[in-house]
Amino acid sequence: MPQATTQNVAPRPIGDRPTRPLPFPLNLYQTAVGKKWVMAITGIVLLGYVLVHMIGNTKLYYGVTSINDYGEWLRNLGDPLLARYQMLWIFRIGLIVVFALHIHSAYSLTRMNQRARPTGYQSQRDYIAADFASRTMRWTGVIVGLFVIFHLADLTIGTANPDFVQGDVYNNIVASFERVPVAAFYIVANLALGLHIYHGAWSIFQSLGLNNPRLNAIRRPFAIAFAVIVVAGNISFPIAVQLGLVDQENRTTPLAGSEEAEEADEALPGTITISLAEAAR
DSSP states (O other): OOOOOOOOOOOSSSOOOOOOEEEEEEEETTTTTHHHHHHHHHHHHHHHHHHHHHHHGGGGGOOHHHHHHHHHHHTTTTTTTTTTTHHHHHHHHHHHHHHHHHHHHHHHHHHHHHHOOOOSSSSSSOOTOOHHHHHTTHHHHHHHHHHHHHHIIIIOOTTTTTTOOOTTTTHHHHHHHTHHHHHHHHHHHHHHHHHHHHHHHHHHHHHOOOOHHHHHHHHHHHOOOOOOOHHHHHHHHHHHTTTSOGGGGGSSSOTSSHHHHHHHHHHHHHHHHHHHHHHHH
């Protein structure tokens, strides 16, 4: 009669091995509550940035001098305490950190949810509560991320804009949005951004634990209004350029960096001196 043989098999853990706790406040980020707080706070910062960025870009409609002076003001923020571009780069690095934390917290929460539910839903889900914006957050986030990379290459660094002129914001915007594929991409990307903003602005209250009947009544209207304002402002720029409402023919100042612009800059101090001398008479 054959005898049964026994094998030593190491027991498999039911869940993931516990990770070593980190010091405060990093240990808070190891929890779902901490990740939600980080995602909400970074979301508030990013929402504020996209709103201010859109409002600043509306200076495009006031002409070349207005939008270019606004760009020059940004480059000289912190003067005379900080050198040119320093404060702007501080803001840029801060936004990169905030953006990275927002992405990482969202990814970590998704992974935690997947580990908590290793198998998918066995029945058809009820999408009344989980609306289209919430179901597409992952994909709209990817589209927005790609849009940010192209946006920086197009209008900040200039590598994606063949007619880029350093310091001439008006020219760079017009030269970019005159290209139909680029204008179409900006519009599609901002529609995706609107969906992302809508769900993000709606869920911020819940992520921060601000859940009461008085606030719940304004959550959806606030999210809709915020998303509509940002998206309408952003897509108006490529549409205005494509319709010819904003173009190079309307500019009354020379391109930045051109000989005409340098001659105008050199003539400016003398003009001011003459004007002051005449005013003193």
